[in-house]
Amino acid sequence: xxxxxxxxxxxxxxxxxxxxxxxxxxxxxxxxxxxxxxxxxxxxxxxxxxxxxxxxxxxxxxxxxxxxxxxxxxxxxxxxxxxxxxxxxxxxxxxxxxxxxxxxxxxxxxxxxxxxxxxxxxxxxxxxxxxxxxxxxxxxxxxxxxxxxxxxxxxxxxxxxxxxxxxxxxxxxxxxxxxxxxxxxxxxxxxxxxxxxxxxxxxxxxxxxxxxxxxxxxxxxxxxxxxxxxxxxxxxx
Amino acid sequence: xxxxxxxxxxxxxxxxxxxxxxxxxxxxxxxxxxxxxxxxxxxxxxxxxxxxxxxxxxxxxxxxxxxxxxxxxxxxxxxxxxxxxxxxxxxxxxxxxxxxxxxxxxxxxxxxxxxxxxxxxxxxxxxxxxxxxxxxxxxxxxxxxxxxxxxxxxxxxxxxxxxxxxxxxxxxxxxxxxxxxxxxxxxxxxxxxxxxxxxxxxxxxxxxxxxxxxxxxxxxxxxxxxxxxxxxxxxxxxxxxxxxxxxxxxxxxxxxxxxxxxxxxxxxxxxxxxx
Numbered sequence: 001x002x003x004x005x006x007x008x009x010x011x012x013x014x015x016x017x018x019x020x021x022x023x024x025x026x027x028x029x030x031x032x033x034x035x036x037x038x039x040x041x042x043x044x045x046x047x048x049x050x051x052x053x054x055x056x057x058x059x060x061x062x063x064x065x066x067x068x069x070x071x072x073x074x075x076x077x078x079x080x081x082x083x084x085x086x087x088x089x090x091x092x093x094x095x096x097x098x099x100x101x102x103x104x105x106x107x108x109x110x111x112x113x114x115x116x117x118x119x120x121x122x123x124x125x126x127x128x129x130x131x132x133x134x135x136x137x138x139x140x141x142x143x144x145x146x147x148x149x150x151x152x153x154x155x156x157x158x159x160x161x162x163x164x165x166x167x168x169x170x171x172x173x174x175x176x177x178x179x180x181x182x183x184x185x186x187x188x189x190x191x192x193x194x195x196x197x198x199x200x201x202x203x204x205x206x207x208x209x210x211x212x213x214x215x216x217x218x219x220x221x222x223x224x225x226x227x228x229x230x231x232x233x234x235x236x237x
Numbered sequence: 238x239x240x241x242x243x244x245x246x247x248x249x250x251x252x253x254x255x256x257x258x259x260x261x262x263x264x265x266x267x268x269x270x271x272x273x274x275x276x277x278x279x280x281x282x283x284x285x286x287x288x289x290x291x292x293x294x295x296x297x298x299x300x301x302x303x304x305x306x307x308x309x310x311x312x313x314x315x316x317x318x319x320x321x322x323x324x325x326x327x328x329x330x331x332x333x334x335x336x337x338x339x340x341x342x343x344x345x346x347x348x349x350x351x352x353x354x355x356x357x358x359x360x361x362x363x364x365x366x367x368x369x370x371x372x373x374x375x376x377x378x379x380x381x382x383x384x385x386x387x388x389x390x391x392x393x394x395x396x397x398x399x400x401x402x403x404x405x406x407x408x409x410x411x412x413x414x415x416x417x418x419x420x421x422x423x424x425x426x427x428x429x430x431x432x433x434x435x436x437x438x439x440x441x442x443x444x445x446x447x448x449x450x451x452x453x454x455x456x457x458x459x460x461x462x463x464x465x466x467x468x469x470x471x472x473x474x475x476x477x478x479x480x481x482x483x484x485x486x487x488x489x490x491x492x493x494x495x496x497x498x499x500x501x502x503x504x505x506x507x508x509x510x511x512x
Binding site: 025027028029030031081091094095098117118119120121122123124125126127129147149150151152153154155157166167 | 264273274275278279280281282283288291292294295301302303305328330333335336338339340356357358359360361362401402
C-alpha cells in the first residue's frame with residue numbers, strides 16, 4: 001500500500017488535478033538507494049553497507065555492496081547514485097596509485113579524506129551524487145571515521161551513518177555509541193565484538209523501516225592485522 | 238631570451254599567476270583523465286545550464302535529493318583587549334542534522350582565524366586555499382600576511398566565481414602590525430572592516446544580544462560572557478544553529494581557544510534572566 005503522502009512535499013496533501021504540460025528534462029542523476037555506516041574504535045574501524053541496488057520500484061541487484069577497499073588500512077563506503085560511486089572510486093584508486101608512485105608510500109586515512117574533499121569540490125558546480133564515509137586507522141593506529149557531504153565538506157567523527165536510511169540509523173548510534181540523552185550511564189568505550197554486533201542489529205532494524213535497505217549486509221572490519229569481511233543476510237522483501 | 242632573464246623582468250602572466258591564485262583554475266565539463274586535476278585545479282560545470290540553479294532543478298526528479306551542509310551563527314567583535322570570535326557547531330543538510338559538532342573556525346596561522354558560515358564545503362575549501370596562500374606569502378616575503386591582505390585574497394577568490402552559486406559568509410580576524418583586525422568577506426565579493434559582525438541565519442538574534450551588552454572597555458571575562466550569550470540565544474531561536482559554542486580570543490601574541498560549551502547547558506544557566 002502506498003501512502004498518499006509518500007511523494008511530493010512532505011507534510012502536504014497532494015492535489016490531484018491537471019497542472020498543464022510538464023517538461024521532462026534529462027536528469028543526470030538517479031537515486032540507487034543504499035546505506036553506509038562506519039564506527040571507529042580504539043584500535044579498529046568498521047565500515048558496513050547493505051548490498052541492495054535499487055531504482056524507483058525496482059531492485060537491480062541484491063549483491064552490490066557499497067564498501068570499497070582503498071588501502072590496507074582504509075575502506076570507503078559510497079552510496080547515492082551508483083554511476084557516480086563507480087566513477088568516484090575509480091578516480092580515487094587512480095589518485096592513490098599516482099601518490100604511491102610519486103611519494104613511495106601509501107596514503108594515510110586522513111590524507112585520503114583531504115584529497116577526497118578536493119576531488120568532490122572540483123565537481124561542486126555539477127556534484128557527484130554520492131554520500132561518502134571513510135573508515136580506517138590513522139597514523140597512530142587508532143580508528144578514524146571521516147564523513148562527507150556530496151560537495152566535499154568533511155569532518156572526523158567517531159561514528160556516522162550515510163545514505164538513504166541515515167536518518168533512521170544515526171539517532172540510534174547517537175544513543176548507543178555516543179550515550180546522548182542518557183542519564184547516569186558509564187561511558188564505556190566500545191569493544192570490537194560489541195561494535196560488530198551493534199552494527200548488525202542496527203541494520204536489521206533499518207531494513208524493517210526503509211524500503212531501500214535489505215538483502216544482505218557487508219561488514220568490513222579494519223584492524224592492524226588487515227581487513228576482514230563478513231556478510232549477514234537481511235530481509236529480502 | 239637571455240637579456241630578459243638576466244634583467245629579472247617578470248612577465249605579466251607569471252605575475253598574474255602569483256597575485257590571483259584562482260586565475261589558474263579552469264572550468265571544464267569533466268575532470269582531465271590524465272592528470273585528474275592534480276596539476277591545476279579544475280572545476281566541472283554542467284553544460285548548457287546555469288550552475289547556480291542546477292542542483293535545485295535536479296532535486297525534483299525520481300527520488301533524487303541532494304542536500305548540502307548549511308546553516309550557522311557566527312559572531313566576532315573587537316574590544317580593548319583584542320578580538321573575540323564565537324561560533325556555533327551545527328551543520329544541517331535540508332531538514333536533516335548532518336552534524337552537531339562541526340568546527341567552523343579555521344586556524345590559518347597562530348595570528349589569523351577565519352570563520353565559516355553558509356555552505357560548509359565552500360567555506361572549508363576556500364579558507365583552506367586561503368591558508369595555503371597565507372603560508373606561501375610568509376615564505377615568499379619573510380613576514381606574516383596582514384589581515385587586510387588575507388581578507389582581500391579571499392574576497393578576490395569569491396569575485397572570480399561570482400554568480401555561480403557559491404555561498405560563504407566569513408570573518409577574517411587577526412592581529413598584525415596595525416593592531417587587531419576584523420574583516421567580513423562574503424560570496425558576493427563584499428569586504429568590510431568593522432568592530433563587530435555576525436553572520437549566518439541566526440545572526441539577527443546574535444546582533445541583538447551583542448549590541449545590547451557591548452561596551453568598548455569591557456573586561457576580558459565580560460567579553461567572553463557576551464560572546465557566549467550571543468551564540469547561545471541565537472541557537473535557542475534559530476533552528477539551523479546549535480551544538481556547542483566554540484570561542485577564541487585573538488590577542489597580541491596570537492589566538493587562544495577559550496571554551497567549547499554545550500548550548501543547552503548555557504541556556505539552562507541563563508534561564509533565570511530570560512523571563
